[in-house]
Amino acid sequence: MTVTVTDISCTRGLRQVLQGVSFNLAPGDSLILRGPNGVGKSTLLRVLAGLGPVAGGTLDLNPDDVAYSGHLDAVKFQLTVQENLAFWAGVYDTDQTIEVIARFDLTKLKDRLAGSLSAGQKRRLGLARMVLSGRKIWLMDEPTTSLDAHHTALIAQSISAHCAGGGIAILSTHLDLDIPTARTLDLAQFIPTKTTDTSIFLQGSF
Amino acid sequence: MTVTVTDISCTRGLRQVLQGVSFNLAPGDSLILRGPNGVGKSTLLRVLAGLGPVAGGTLDLNPDDVAYSGHLDAVKFQLTVQENLAFWAGVYDTDQTIEVIARFDLTKLKDRLAGSLSAGQKRRLGLARMVLSGRKIWLMDEPTTSLDAHHTALIAQSISAHCAGGGIAILSTHLDLDIPTARTLDLAQFIPTKTTDTSIFLQGSF
Amino acid sequence: MPELGKYADTVILAYVVSLALIFGLVALTWVQNRRAKRLLNAQEANHGK
Amino acid sequence: MSLWEYANPVKFMRLTGRLLPFLCVLTAVSLATGIIWGFFGTPDDYKQGSTVKIIFIHVPAATMAVSAWFMMLVTSLIWLIRRHHISALAAKAAAPIGLTLTLIALGTGAIWGKPMWGTYWAWDPRLTSFLILAVFYLGYIALWKAVEDNDTAADLTSILCMVGSVFAFLSRYAVNFWNQGLHQGASIAVNKEQHVDNAYIYPLFLSFAGFFLLFVTLVFVRTRTEIRLRRAAALQARSL
Amino acid sequence: MLALFTRDLKLAFRSGGGFGLALAFFLIVVMFVPFGVGSDLVLLARIAPGILWIGALLACLLSLDRIFQLDYEDGTLDVLATSPLPLTGITAAKAAAHWVTTGLPLTLAAVPLGYLLNLPQPAYIWLFASLAIGTPALSFIGAFGAAITVGIKRGGLLLSLLVLPLYIPTLIFGALSVTKSVEGLNPLPSLTLLAGLTLFSIVLMPFASAMALKSNLKG
Amino acid sequence: MLALFTRDLKLAFRSGGGFGLALAFFLIVVMFVPFGVGSDLVLLARIAPGILWIGALLACLLSLDRIFQLDYEDGTLDVLATSPLPLTGITAAKAAAHWVTTGLPLTLAAVPLGYLLNLPQPAYIWLFASLAIGTPALSFIGAFGAAITVGIKRGGLLLSLLVLPLYIPTLIFGALSVTKSVEGLNPLPSLTLLAGLTLFSIVLMPFASAMALKSNLKG
């Protein structure tokens, strides 16, 4: 279970967003993606999760190890906090719902409808799914959005613990998260300078 | 044009969320609401914007001075960046679209469909509306969510400039924004200790 | 003009409608093609290598 | 050397660029002679009178309308399997032509129906299935318009075309089952006794050729248009 | 208000041609009737006025959730409510935009579709007139329903449920005026009542819609 | 898969009773018909089978966008696509849940509604049978349409346009089997064809839907 990314390019629509991204992660590693708005953090994470096309280079990771959380929380407003997690527990076939609820500080909220949570509470509920999935490779897009300082630290701890247990985490963030073992990758260096013409419609002229 | 909030209570659903919030703002003042997730920042801002019921206390501000931006960006994906702002310019009856686009670093993106922006770019587009509105009282709920460091500073500057020009700003945030003149209000102190029974069904017994 | 008898209206209408549709499509195709050509030329001039 | 070479835009543009002048002339000549011969140079039918002349437009248009959908099915499958962009664009280019041909068949049929059956429209299975075909074309075109990402649009329209073909076929069967109609059956069957008179057959074949060539020419031109638009969009995207 | 109206039109055109779609739906509902009830032309002629009106009404109904829901979901409605535009004006502008993108094309398409159902000759003009006069009522009443259900996820069906009973008078007067004309009777009384209904809806429904919106946003 | 199925059922019950709504819509469409075409009982009896089938079909249609759109909008679909469940299974589970919340109640409700339209006696059993057999096809075909339009804002009408032609064979065989029984003919041939169609849809449509979903998520 490793992640090997070699010279990958990403496109979004017709636009080439990233070029030549490479990195290797072994169990226990974590990688923080940084870079200004619009550099391509979300795009790269979607590609890694198998939710976007690989426009060039090779990607070597087992999709069955991946758990993904994006800008959206994937939370059902009409279900309670516990029901939301119980559903994902069913999907990932585990029974850790209660433990996870406690770990993410959701015990008090557990019978509330998710629609009535505040922004940060929803976020926490969304992230709890990562632990529940039991999967080894976590891909998280700005996980601490809307979280207060206390819960930001809690998430950072969760990630550290996950990696300490042999997991891998790749996350994007604009904040400084306290994950001591994490490497940082600044995506700004992969902004395509001279775009290679990936589109077949740009090869040759007519 | 001032904001006077006296001993206000807020409820969300049946839950009393805040109790006894008071503050006064004169032109040029800005106020940063802080507090852990779920304390009631968004709730208070909605109440101030006239989008939520005042459950107790008095609220004195002119609704025609208010511009509000919430957790959602109020951006239309099928319109271009410029069209989005042109629409709001029409609503607020100004013609500053071009200036605002430049000020929020959107010039390069101006002809892109808003749906194809990254999270931070969408956020900027949403915030650009505040300037466009020409209104004096800005209510902003976590304005810098998803923004990188550079643009976070840009927004902080915008707010400072707005206040320096005689405006008022009330915002919630979990980050430290660099707005020198701002006062901070920690909402944790207004968490209802002994909830007063606001519901008429709790008064008396039967 | 051939002798079309009592069905003259019918036959002529059928031909006119069909030819109109065909010419409409041809004209549309032509216009779109020209517009695309012009757009592409402009783009090549702006951004070409 | 294989046909797949022309899945490259440059090659395709070059080839079609060379072919098109000839195709245009050929189309114009065969279509014009077929139609003019049919209109001016054929006798009246003893039963249908001069309305029989409508056949020179009606039948080729109807046949090509169905063929166009079939061509779209084939190119869609090629896109899904081999991912040649030209193939997807050819399908996109063919749809409006197919729709127009369907409308021509419907229009001439309706006009013909007035003197023959006393009404412009009846819910005859043949007519009905053409109406359904028109709706399939409409849906297909609308889907291309509605999806923003090009490759996604190509995927989705191809899948729709595939599934649509199955259901179009089922509908044809269902409609027959539902209602026995007024419309005549195939009359150019080769080894059937009762077939179209020789006086009609030659102009009819010319007209068939004309409609076929018209279809091919228009598909080429429209595909070229789409290719240019793609290139323009790609150029613009590169510059942003 | 004008800005809102034109923006709504623009959005309808952008998102995959909202303009054509209500139309296409109408076409297909009308096409379905013979598949369902059989292809007997005499029978079809008898039910044609009713079916055409019901078809137009359903096509209109299906597009109602567009009016407010998306603006609510992306936060635009919150901002509009705090903007200088009065809520009544907002709902009126949106209902008007809905009519232009839905009611108007339906009215124009009804005449050729009438032929498919073998609608008798003299009725066409009345079909056209009744739809032209009646569809604005559908949009303004519909906007009220949309305003009431705006906060509800997947409110589409609930919306239909609320609006359909409100549509009954419009349907009755509309279809009746066409049926009367088919039977050689005077369609004008029903048509006048229909016009009254429309006028009433245009003038008063925006206020009701604004009230509903306001309380939905406060939730 | 089971988790997804039960969750979809739960959501349908929660959100303002999805269960009842398709039903209510069906009821109202059927109620509208007499307002539109007049209350002649003989006429109504003749068009009843067709109207009941068309009504059920439209009620089903209206709830299709629920199948994937909300899960797409709140990010759940992204997560599901990266979960252990295969996409084919996901679409099948969702189509099945749609049938339980829509097709099934419609089937049960059709019999009393048939009475409102004066449906002749012997037809009831066939109405029930044809809907029971035919509505699963509607859900599975509809799920395909929903999968194709999932990325499109306000795709509701486009969805209808794409799905309605696909529904034609189902409608024809379904309505025909009821009509035949009314006319004293043998309804079994149509019913058999209908069953074949349903089987075909259940077995094959999930694959097409999964393909469509996959390419929509990759966009």
Ligand code: HEM
């Ligand atoms: C809207 C109405 C109509 C439609 C959509 C329609 C459609 C078609 C189609 C698809 C064909 C080609 C079928 C084949 O080659 O097997 C065809 C052939 C033909 N149609 Fe029509 N038709 C319509 C009305 C009429 C009417 C009213 C007449 C005349 C009374 C008519 C006479 C014919 C004849 C004579 C052929 C040639 C038969 C053959 O060569 O196979 N059609 N029509």
Ligand SMILES: Nc1ncnc2c1ncn2[C@@H]1O[C@H](COP(=O)(O)OP(=O)(O)OP(=O)(O)O)[C@@H](O)[C@H]1O
């Ligand atoms: N659907 C789309 N079509 C075309 N371009 C897109 C699309 N989505 C995003 N982009 C563009 O691709 C680039 C990368 O976007 P991405 O969302 O990956 O950025 P990001 O690094 O996550 O930014 P942020 O910090 O704002 O979330 C941006 O320039 C954006 O404008």
Ligand SMILES: Nc1ncnc2c1ncn2[C@@H]1O[C@H](COP(=O)(O)OP(=O)(O)OP(=O)(O)O)[C@@H](O)[C@H]1O
């Ligand atoms: N619709 C609702 N119904 C009932 N309770 C709600 C509703 N929305 C929010 N709440 C509750 O009200 C409280 C205040 O929520 P609010 O959204 O104002 O918090 P916040 O301070 O903005 O938090 P965050 O930092 O997470 O955005 C929270 O405890 C939340 O759970």
Ligand SMILES: [Mg+2]
């Ligand atoms: Mg991002």
Ligand SMILES: [Mg+2]
């Ligand atoms: Mg908040």
